Amino acid sequence: MISFQEFIHNYLTNTNKQVSARVLLVTESILTLLWSLSDKLAIISIFIDVGYIQKIIQWIRTDLFASHISDIGEPIVNIVYNLTRDKTALKQLRTEKAFNILMELKQLIYNEDNNGLTESYGWALIALATSDEQSEENKKLILDTSENLYQLCKKTDQKDDLSSDEYHLSELLELLDRAFTNTYVIKHILEDKINEKSTAIQYFTELFLSLYGVLLDPEPDELEERAVKCLLRILLQISSYPEYLKRLTDNSRFCIIIESLANRPKHDDAKRIWCNIQQTMSTNEQKKDMSSKIYISYDHTDEEFCKEFVKELRKRTTIPIWVDYEKVDLSDDMWEYVSPNIISATTVIILASTAYGENTDKFQELSYIISTNKSRDEKKGLIVVAAKPNFNFNRSWMKDLLHEKTIVPYENNISHMAWNVCEQIGVLKKSRIKCLNWLFKNLRRETAQSDDFSNKTLKLLPENDKVYYQKESSQVDDSTDNLLPSKTHSSHSIVTLLMTQTGSVSDSIWV
Structure with missing residues (x-):
């Protein structure tokens, strides 16, 4: 080599x-x-x-x-x-x-x-694309390639060994699964209708029902097993779109098989599909636990950031935080632990990144979070945090689901990001105004001129807080435009300002 x-x-x-x-x-x-x-x-x-x-x-x-x-x-x-x-x-x-x-x-x-070169070129672009914007530049090529993949699947699955002279069905389904990360591709394929019913959804459903037995075989053919697993991932993506999920639930045999697989170990994708199906079949709104809980949704490539963020979050709130790396080992059955904690969480924090957008499991997880979000507070129930600098929505599905949410921007100071999140959901252990009141009371008992007192007091101020002063007027305006960074003050003058220059702007306390 x-x-x-x-x-x-x-x-x-x-x-x-x-x-x-x-x-x-x-x-x-x-x-x-x-x-x-x-x-x-x-x-x-x-x-x-x-x-x-x-x-x-x-x-x-x-x-x-x-x-x-x-x-x-x-x-x-x-x-x-x-x-x-x-x-x-x-x-x-x-x-x-x-x-x-x-x-x-x-x-x-x-x-x-x-034709052979153009086809392989299109396959490579589908596999390598990390954003919808990239694939948009080649939209016609990718749509044509995806359509060709779909047609090849329909020809190949008719063979006894699921392979043609050049391809095995598993390879075609794997690539089609990747193509479906582009919203316009999945809509293009699934909008092929006869009598208002998608022929593509029917095809994938029936293909699964003809092949699912491989998953129950103690010694399955490796490529056949790979084909069924890729097919399950395609069905998982389909089930994450409410408008397509109904077509899956209409097939009672499909629902029975998925439920059966979901109750078996090492079938996480089946568990995820079954949870999506249950959301449409349930007539009663899911009830959350009485006690508060924060659920963290993140991609495992961002685990180091997640650990640091959770550590800083716990310094500022006593609300229990559920994050998978502390509760369960990575396994094929993660979803049975994840889904009940999503339902019972009063706040879900999304650590958004490019890797998050590339993960089809996160597409399903976020769709499930949104579907269960009715029981949460509209403003505090779902918080989006940028886990990487200069974060932008790289997938249209992520933008569609989160575009109306306020994003806490990435900062080099994770401690300050955690503080901003806690302020947004109102769960700080001690709010700024309480801290200021405490300082004010203690100021009466100490000598303001004492350097020792001033230094001790400054250490008690919340880390990374900014100190502001009003330029002319002592009245609080609705805009933050009048709040300008103060010049450097001595420790004594800052403490003095704490007694006189406080107010609130947009639900935040300023000093």
């Missing part, structure tokens, strides 16, 4: 050598072999270990690749696509900005008029 890599790398990056037809033919043969090897999921770890991901990005950017794309374009693009099927490789490719680099080749690939 290393020798193959070195040969190709020397050929594509050494511009001083004259290109010979024989070397080009050998390079094409090696790339075709690597294309075939990368199609085996078990071998992809070797590609990762010997540095193929970084090298292949370099190869795509060379002038020789562009000039010989008709010969080596299809195997290289297919290798990129095959690597995206592995989570670790996919993460590395996204780190290397593979999507943007492939985008630079768009016109060059179109000019080749090669």
Whole structure:
């Protein structure tokens, strides 16, 4: 593998050598072999270990690749696509900005008029896209590719071994699952109706009912099991849209099978689908526990931020906080622990990030949170916190569900972010105004001129609080425009201001 890599790398990056037809033919043969090897999921770890991901990005950017794309374009693009099927490789490719680099080749690939190359190019873009904005640039290509995937699925599932000459059903369903993270793709596929009923929803439902037995087999075929699991994830995404969920619940046999699987261990996706179905079947509004509780929803790639945030949150509130890493180990049955705590939570805090938007489990979880949100306080029941700097909604489903919510912006000071969240939901252990009243009472007992007293008092002020003064008027205005940062004061003058310059603006206390 290393020798193959070195040969190709020397050929594509050494511009001083004259290109010979024989070397080009050998390079094409090696790339075709690597294309075939990368199609085996078990071998992809070797590609990762010997540095193929970084090298292949370099190869795509060379002038020789562009000039010989008709010969080596299809195997290289297919290798990129095959690597995206592995989570670790996919993460590395996204780190290397593979999507943007492939985008630079768009016109060059179109000019080749090669159906195989165009198809694999579309598959790679679907797998690599991290936002709806990226895929929007290639909307027609991605819609055409997704439609082609759907049609290939319908042809392939008719075979006894679920495979055609080139693809297995599991591969097609896996890619279609990724394509469905784009809202416009899932709507395009599912809006294919006959007599007001989606033929696509019926297809996926019936396909699942014909294959679900694989999940009960003690020794299942690996690819067949993978196909059914991908199919469950597609159905999970469908069930997260209220307008499509009704079509699933209309199929009584489907509901019975999903409920049965949901009651078995290691079927988390079935549990999630069943919870969504129960929301439509329940006639009574879910009742929350009498005691208050905060539920934290986050993506596990943001776990370090989450831990620090929860730590700071607990310094400022006595309300119990439920977060999964403290309660349960990561398992195939997380949802049976998560769902009851979502229902009973009086406040849900969403730690939003790009990774959160990429996680289809979080799409379902957030949809479920929204569906149970009627029992919570409208202003305090759902809080969105940016877990990363410069956060923007990267998926339209996340924007649709959260666009009306106030977002607590990311700061380098997580302590201050936690304070802002506690203020928003009104659960601070000691409010600012109580703290000020306490200081005022103690001021009468101490000597204001004492440096020792002033220093001690300042230490009791809430960390990161800003001190303001009114420029001219002592009356509190409805706008914060008149509140300007004060000049540097001595500790004595700040304490003196605490007695005279306080008020409230937009439900916040200012000093």
